[in-house]
Amino acid sequence: MISANQLKNAFNGQLNINPGDLKTLNCENCNNDKFDQVFIIKKIPALLSPTGKQILLPIPVFECTECHHVSKEMFPEELEKNATPAKTN
Ligand SMILES: [Zn+2]
Numbered sequence: 001m002i003s004a005n006q007l008k009n010a011f012n013g014q015l016n017i018n019p020g021d022l023k024t025l026n027c028e029n030c031n032n033d034k035f036d037q038v039f040i041i042k043k044i045p046a047l048l049s050p051t052g053k054q055i056l057l058p059i060p061v062f063e064c065t066e067c068h069h070v071s072k073e074m075f076p077e078e079l080e081k082n083a084t085p086a087k088t089n
Contacts, residue, residue: 038063
């Protein structure tokens with residue numbers, strides 16, 4: 001058995017994380033712990049685009065496999081102004 005410090009050194013000072021110790025994220029709506037990756041597509045207008053043409057920018061978010069709710073914790077805050085990924089049942 002090696003100490004936590006030795007483990008830490010073995011990983012070049014990077015923190016060694018045991019996934020079993022980590023908190024599982026549950027859907028804030030139905031408490032389900034499985035998620036599908038889906039995309040929100042943001043439009044970059046031509047004026048702001050480096051190419052001068054509108055660009056579609058897919059942003060991955062995770063929705064609950066049961067109720068398709070996108071928990072706030074997984075949804076980038078800066079997207080909240082315009083997008084409403086969460087469905088109200
Ligand atoms: Zn859910």
